[in-house]
Amino acid sequence: MGDNISSDNIRIEAVGITKSYGPPLFAPVSFTLRGGDGLGLEGCNGSGKTTLLDIISGLCRPDAGQMRTHGTIGYVMQQDGLSGLLSCRDNLLFEAALCRLPSSEARSRIRDLAEQCAISSFLDKRLSRCSAGMRQRVNLAAALLCRPGILLLDEAFSPLDSGSRAIVRNIIASCMDGGAAAVIVSHDRSDLDALCSSAISLPDSSQRDIARRSLP
Amino acid sequence: MKGVRLAVAIMLDDLRHFVKSGAFAVLAAALGLTGIACAASLPSSFFSSGSPPPVAIALVNPDEGMYAQALHGMLAELPEVSAVTWCSPDEAEALLAGGEVSVIAEIPDGMIDALIQGRHSEIRITALDPMSGASAYTMAVSAAKAMNTMQAAANAYRGAAVRYAGADADAFWEAYAGYTASLLGDAVFHRRFVEAAPDAADPYSVQLVSLLLFIFCCGGAMYVFAAFAGQAESGRLRRLSLRGVGPWRLFFVKLAQCFIVNIASCLLLVYAAGALDGFAQTSAAGALGGFAQTGAAGALGGFAQAGAAGALGGFAHTGAAGALGGFAQISGAVGISVAAALITAAVSPIFWLLSLIAPTARHMALASSAVALLCLFTGGGFYPAHLMNIQILRLNPAYLDTGLAGWLLGAGFPDIGAFSCMALPAAACLAAAVLIRRRASVC
Numbered sequence: 001m002g003d004n005i006s007s008d009n010i011r012i013e014a015v016g017i018t019k020s021y022g023p024p025l026f027a028p029v030s031f032t033l034r035g036g037d038g039l040g041l042e043g044c045n046g047s048g049k050t051t052l053l054d055i056i057s058g059l060c061r062p063d064a065g066q067m068r069t070h071g072t073i074g075y076v077m078q079q080d081g082l083s084g085l086l087s088c089r090d091n092l093l094f095e096a097a098l099c100r101l102p103s104s105e106a107r108s109r110i111r112d113l114a115e116q117c118a119i120s121s122f123l124d125k126r127l128s129r130c131s132a133g134m135r136q137r138v139n140l141a142a143a144l145l146c147r148p149g150i151l152l153l154d155e156a157f158s159p160l161d162s163g164s165r166a167i168v169r170n171i172i173a174s175c176m177d178g179g180a181a182a183v184i185v186s187h188d189r190s191d192l193d194a195l196c197s198s199a200i201s202l203p204d205s206s207q208r209d210i211a212r213r214s215l216p
Numbered sequence: 217m218k219g220v221r222l223a224v225a226i227m228l229d230d231l232r233h234f235v236k237s238g239a240f241a242v243l244a245a246a247l248g249l250t251g252i253a254c255a256a257s258l259p260s261s262f263f264s265s266g267s268p269p270p271v272a273i274a275l276v277n278p279d280e281g282m283y284a285q286a287l288h289g290m291l292a293e294l295p296e297v298s299a300v301t302w303c304s305p306d307e308a309e310a311l312l313a314g315g316e317v318s319v320i321a322e323i324p325d326g327m328i329d330a331l332i333q334g335r336h337s338e339i340r341i342t343a344l345d346p347m348s349g350a351s352a353y354t355m356a357v358s359a360a361k362a363m364n365t366m367q368a369a370a371n372a373y374r375g376a377a378v379r380y381a382g383a384d385a386d387a388f389w390e391a392y393a394g395y396t397a398s399l400l401g402d403a404v405f406h407r408r409f410v411e412a413a414p415d416a417a418d419p420y421s422v423q424l425v426s427l428l429l430f431i432f433c434c435g436g437a438m439y440v441f442a443a444f445a446g447q448a449e450s451g452r453l454r455r456l457s458l459r460g461v462g463p464w465r466l467f468f469v470k471l472a473q474c475f476i477v478n479i480a481s482c483l484l485l486v487y488a489a490g491a492l493d494g495f496a497q498t499s500a501a502g503a504l505g506g507f508a509q510t511g512a513a514g515a516l517g518g519f520a521q522a523g524a525a526g527a528l529g530g531f532a533h534t535g536a537a538g539a540l541g542g543f544a545q546i547s548g549a550v551g552i553s554v555a556a557a558l559i560t561a562a563v564s565p566i567f568w569l570l571s572l573i574a575p576t577a578r579h580m581a582l583a584s585s586a587v588a589l590l591c592l593f594t595g596g597g598f599y600p601a602h603l604m605n606i607q608i609l610r611l612n613p614a615y616l617d618t619g620l621a622g623w624l625l626g627a628g629f630p631d632i633g634a635f636s637c638m639a640l641p642a643a644a645c646l647a648a649a650v651l652i653r654r655r656a657s658v659c
Contacts, residue, residue: 059457073458081455083229085236097225098459 009035011150011181012056016065019051026052026202028065035149035179038172040192040199042185047202049185050078053152056183071149071180072099076156080139084128088119088138091127092145099146106145113141118167132159140168144175151175151182157191169194222461223469230473272299274308274317278325312342 016028025048033039041049054060055067057075082091089110096106114120117137122130127138136159143151151172157165172195176182186192192199234240275288292300301308301317311317320342456466 057458059454075458077451077454079451079454081451081453083233083452085233086229090232094225094229095455097222098456098461100222 009179010068011035011037011070012183013068014056014065015067017052017055017062017067018064019048019055019060019062029200029202030065031200033150033181033183035181036176038176038182038184038196040184040186040196041202042187042189042192042199043202049202050154052202053154053183053185056150057152069150072146073150073152074143074146074148074180075152076136076139076143076154078154080135080142082127082135082139082142085126087124087126088130089123091138092142095142095145101145109145110141113144116171117141117144118164133161133164136160137164137168140171144171148175149180151180153182153184153186155185155187157186157188165191223472226456226461226466226469227473227476272301272317273297273319273321274301274303274311276305276308276320276322277302278323 010032012031012033014032015030017030018028019025029052031039041052043049051060053075055062056069057073058069083094086094092110092113093106096103096110101109110123114123117140119134119137119141122134127135130138136156140153140156143153153172157168160168169191172182172184176195182195184192184195277288288300288302299317301311303311305322308317308320308322312320322342453466461469
């Protein structure tokens with residue numbers, strides 16, 4: 001991976017993370033993820049799952065607590081930030097530029113990821129003309145471009161059909177086998193069961209405690 | 217180096233977005249319409265005549281000595297001048313207001329003595345309209361040559377008078393004849409004289425380029441921040457932020473982009489202005505001139521003339537281009553680029569703020585068009601309307617300032633209709649932007 005990883009392979013350390021927009025969004029959250037670990041995030045709408053991912057990625061600052069990450073972050077966002085006006089390839093090339101990849105490396109990496117994510121057939125198609133599932137796979141490819149040590153997936157499986165879902169699960173599993181830690185937000189427990197060793201359930205505003213459980 | 221590559225990638229991404237989004241169409245339409253309005257504001261003679269027509273001038277010259285008489289004779293012989301009336305300042309103002317002369321050339325008292333003694337002195341040119349202003353420019357250059365020759369002659373005369381106690385007017389004419397071809401004198405003094413006469417700048421290249429420059433600069437900033445609004449809309453800013461391109465860094469990338477776009481477009485504009493001048497010389501322009509004579513063009517021309525002059529007036533009072541007076545002195549691509557950079561620095565934050573408010577790139581384009589039109593049409597709208605009403609366009613920026621003060625003190629009221637014509641398009645644009653935004657937020 002070439003990332004600056006701590007000696008005990010810790011990728012994410014969260015200690016007492018809280019965030020509030022007026023009332024507190026969730027009670028203090030603490031967890032540690034090592035390379036190869038998967039953590040599921042569950043909760044109803046507005047419980048703070050995306051906010052927690054934003055805090056991990058550094059897009060958002062916690063009100064209290066400490067968040068330490070070791071490794072490059074690949075983030076599959078709900079609002080993907082890809083341009084519908086550009087082709088899938090142009091979108092990936094722009095992401096590669098943001099990741100400061102040299103152009104030759106970027107092209108070969110895009111080629112590899114296109115194969116892996118099964119997007120080769122529509123790589124030069126304008127993104128706005130792609131289906132939601134196709135777009136989501138491009139979104140995933142963009143997140144994987146920088147060879148992330150930490151993978152954050154915000155409802156990445158939602159628009160996918162069963163075939164695409166299997167492809168994406170395999171890609172994420174292979175990333176985790178390669179030493180990446182993944183934090184996965186999903187409303188479908190089967191996704192979490194397949195990829196995560198534990199899950200955190202963020203309560204809604206009427207509850208206080210955060211439930212943590214192990215997954216099979 | 218990687219930072220530069222990243223900035224270039226962002227700029228290219230912007231360009232791709234802009235070209236493929238609806239913002240391009242909106243901005244192209246807004247800028248195109250403004251360009252047409254500017255062209256329509258030019259007098260028909262600009263299109264139909266290759267060279268400026270001869271103008272009648274009023275010569276205000278308190279110095280009634282033989283030098284002034286010589287100058288009078290020289291001006292009367294110039295092909296650009298149809299008639300010279302020697303009169304007092306008040307009479308000259310009356311002739312100008314009555315349309316009997318198009319230009320007042322005012323030679324200050326003691327100018328010849330000042331020149332002989334090496335002190336600064338300048339002719340003041342007051343023109344009725346831009347066309348006569350163009351002729352006034354040519355005339356001022358010719359007059360400068362004449363004055364330089366006379367200065368040399370006067371020096372010779374003074375020398376002769378010292379050497380020969382009985383020297384008289386004949387000695388002057390002899391000396392003058394001997395120095396008419398004094399090229400050295402022309403080369404040395406002509407330059408100084410023209411520099412001392414800021415009014416004598418070509419009005420087309422100054423006014424038109426000033427106006428278009430402002431529009432182009434607004435257009436450049438609008439384009440950049442319309443693309444930015446598009447990025448915000450699609451969540452791209454979060455993606456940029458994730459990769460270490462935060463809001464401030466992005467702002468500076470955008471600002472640099474504005475500078476590049478604006479300076480490049482203004483350099484193009486300099487060449488385009490040259491092409492326009494060339495076009496004005498062609499017979500093809502005659503057709504346009506013919507159209508400009510028609511009543512159909514009258515309404516558009518009347519509106520655009522007020523609007524364009526409004527922009528000019530507003531522009532003259534902005535610090536962005538170092539004011540019109542300073543700008544009038546700028547010639548060449550370097551000066552234009554500096555002005556473009558200054559305007560960019562002035563307008564970019566406005567469009568940056570707009571882009572933070574606008575929900576989409578198209579809203580941004582629409583809202584920024586409204587702001588640009590507001591700047592153009594209402595920035596100096598009142599005052600030039602007043603100027604148009606009294607049918608005198610003073611080319612001296614210092615006089616513009618004086619005139620504005622006079623207007624503020626109640627010397628005259630703008631035509632309400634003219635102001636309505638100027639303000640309504642801007643207000644309509646702004647209202648449309650607000651309505652569309654409200655509708656978008658409801659959806």
